[in-house]
Amino acid sequence: MAKPWIPSTERDVVVMSALEAVRAFSDSLDRMYAGMRGDMDxxxxxxxxxxxxxxxxxxxxxxxxxDLATHLAISTASTTKLLDRLTVAGYLTRKPHPHDRRARIVMLTEEARSTFRRHFGERLRRMRDAAAAYSDEELRTIMRFLADMERAMLPEG
Known part of the structure; x- marks a missing residue:
């Protein structure tokens, strides 16, 4: 087990504060998604x-x-079950691929879009308003930081 990191310099304190802010934001996303999962069953x-x-x-x-299976890191069988569940719930449709007659694509229904707008619309508006207070350069720095945090969270290997 790794020893706990204890900030010892002013820079360490700033880094720790940034990581705590990421954790707090992650926690708020978890709470929002938990509410949505419950509301959408x-x-x-x-x-x-x-x-x-x-x-x-x-x-x-x-x-x-x-693409879904790869993104979610689930098996083909699990993907089929997921697609069946979401189709029955009215959130997805499966259609022929527009350029490959052998393939199928997955598309959102208007019900899914409407449900997402209902749950996310106001939050996204507030997030856009919060982001508007930052300069383009600051936003690019934030994007780079978050991309670095995303890479840091990937499994080693």
Whole structure:
């Protein structure tokens, strides 16, 4: 077990404070997602699938079942069960791929979009308002920091 890190310099204190802020933000996201999971009667993987689909849709990308499996790190069988669950719940549809007749894509329903807007809309507006107070340079620094934190969270190997 690693020994606890105890800040010993002013720089260490700033780094610790930044990491505590990341943890607090992560905790607030966890609380928000827990509320959504309860309201939408779904598990963490289901919600992760819907979040991925919303982001990919906003980027104009199509999503195949394999893409979901890779993103969520779940098996093909688990992906099929997930897609069945979310389809029955009215959140997803499966359609033929627009360019590959052998493949299928997964798309959000209007119900899924509406539910996400209801749960996230006001929060996203407040987050945009908070971000507007920062300069472009500051936001780029924050984005770089968060990307570095994301990479640091990946398993070693």
């Amino acid at each position: 779904m598990n963490t993987t289901d919600l992760g699938a819907l979040r991925m689909l919303i982001i990919r849709e906003q980027q104009g990308e199509v999503v195949k079942p394999h």
